[in-house]
Amino acid sequence: MSQKYKNYIQSLKPSKLSSVDYHEDMSGIERFVSEDFPLHVAVHKIKERADVPQKYVELHQHDVLEINIILGSDDKPLKYNIQLGDENYTVQSPAIIRIPANLSHSANLIIGSGTFISIVMTKDYHAFSEDK
Numbered sequence: 608m609s610q611k612y613k614n615y616i617q618s619l620k621p622s623k624l625s626s627v628d629y630h631e632d633m634s635g636i637e638r639f640v641s642e643d644f645p646l647h648v649a650v651h652k653i654k655e656r657a658d659v660p661q662k663y664v665e666l667h668q669h670d671v672l673e674i675n676i677i678l679g680s681d682d683k684p685l686k687y688n689i690q691l692g693d694e695n696y697t698v699q700s701p702a703i704i705r706i707p708a709n710l711s712h713s714a715n716l717i718i719g720s721g722t723f724i725s726i727v728m729t730k731d732y733h734a735f736s737e738d739k
């Protein structure tokens with residue numbers, strides 16, 4: 608077998624939330640990324656949290672589209688605070704969110720357990736804030 612499509616399949620490796628700008632580590636949230644994928648994909652495994660008191664993702668934006676997918680566990684749906692521009696939304700799983708290029712945004716867990724996936728349409732993650 609030639610395995611010419613071998614690189615299409617990538618394993619996800621643990622990576623700290625704080626390794627990306629505008630994000631801080633949060634207990635109960637594990638982040639996984641592929642170093643060698645043509646898009647920036649981050650999969651977050653969320654263990655059950657009673658509540659998350661602090662904001663761990665600050666408002667930021669990208670010059671490309673970002674998509675967020677929120678999948679809760681069957682018994683404990685996920686609830687996120689999603690800020691888009693100057694508007695705040697409480698979003699319950701399952702949900703998909705479109706974040707156009709240059710719209711400032713943040714996603715902060717409120718409660719629940721499951722999986723939060725962020726896909727940014729670039730290989731090289733770059734974030735900036737409005738007041739840059």
Ligand SMILES: [Zn+2]
Pocket residue numbers: 667668669673712734
């Ligand atoms: Zn983002």
